Structures are given as structure tokens and as C-alpha cells.
Amino acid sequence: MADALTADAVTKRYGRQAPVLRDFSHRFAPGTLTVLTGPNGSGKTTLMRLLSVLATPSEGTIRYGTQVIHDAPHRYLRHVGIVHAEAVLPEQLTAVELLQWVMRSRGAWTDDTGAATVCRWLDRVALDERREQRIATYSSGMVKKTQIAAAFVAAPDVLLMDEPLRSLDAHARTATLDALTTFRDDGGLAIVASHLTDDLLARTDTHLELAAPTPSA
């Protein structure tokens, strides 16, 4: 069961520019799927990067349970599966090798069940025979499938996904939404930045819409 993620008065500014995110507070509860929307430039990716500890708040804190995530990122990230908006996958590996590495690095690998777990997640997103080829040869949809399977494979408590449905075919899209629903129903905490579509809305507990950027904001 996940802990809550709590953003408290978070502001993020780049350089001397007006803040991208200003005084943002929200409690993301375990067992919920939150969808983050907003117009281009409203700060969705910025917020996902803050929640992923890829960026640091200019002001305010984000806690996982009682722990400030930026104080002990390694402890927090053990609980988290992430799909970045832009893929940053090691292209010399195959999808199978990448998922094996994720499981080993997270201490989730066992010789009895590890290979079957990797296989199950790649089956689930329908990455078929290409799973044994190098990621460098994949299409954008195949890369996205690999990212999604890698986010789920080590049984995280928290899922952070920035535009996970972009480039997916209909089958993989439904499979991803089904997996997210099951994850949420099992007590996981999921946050998805995405344009809102009917199939996603049907599974969403909380819809957070960030405001359009304004010249003064």
C-alpha cells in the first residue's frame, strides 16, 4: 500500500522568470488515479519532474508519507515507477534486458519468478517478437510500451506517467488503462499527465487542471 504524496505550497521558477508553478498544494491519496491536465506551458511536465525528483522546488516541499522526497530521493524512488515524457532508455539494451535490469536494481528480481514477470508485462503491452532486439531499432510506440512495462515491472507503490498514452496503438492503450486501474484498485497511487480523453476520464478519481500561463504568472 502506498503512502500519500503531499505537495505543500510548491513554487517552481526558472531563473528570473515568473514562476511556472506558483504555491501549488495538493494531497495525492493512495488508491487513487489522478489525471493532470492543462494547456501547453501550464507546468504539467514541470510538476511531474518535481514529483520524480528530477527537479527541485524553488519553494515549498513534497512529502511521501512524512519524508520530504528531495531530502532522501533514493529512499523515495524505491517506491516509484516513472514514464518520462521523453524516453531516456539505454538503446543498446533489448526491452527484456532493460526490464530485467529494472527488477534487479530494485531488488525485485528472483530467479524463480523474474523472467516470467518480465514476460508478463511485455505481453501485457503487446511488445512481441521485437522484445529481443535492441531498443535503438524501436518505433516511438514500441519505446513507449517498453517505458510503461518498465514502470510497472518492479511492483511500485507510486506511478508517475507523463503522456503515457501518446504513440500507443488501441490495444496497448487499453492494456495500459486496465493496468492503471488494477494498480489503483490494489492501493497504488497513480498520477498521469495527459490530455483528457473519455477512456481515461472513465477511470479517473481526481482531475487536476493547471491554469494557463499568463504574462504575470
Ligand SMILES: Nc1ncnc2c1ncn2[C@@H]1O[C@H](COP(=O)(O)OP(=O)(O)OP(=O)(O)O)[C@@H](O)[C@H]1O
Ligand atoms: N528548464 C527550463 N528552463 C526554463 N524554462 C523552462 C524549463 N522547463 C520548462 N520551462 C518553461 O516552463 C513552462 C512550463 O513548461 P512545462 O513543460 O512544464 O509545461 P507543460 O504543461 O508540460 O506543457 P506541454 O503541454 O506543452 O507539454 C514553459 O513556459 C516552459 O518554457
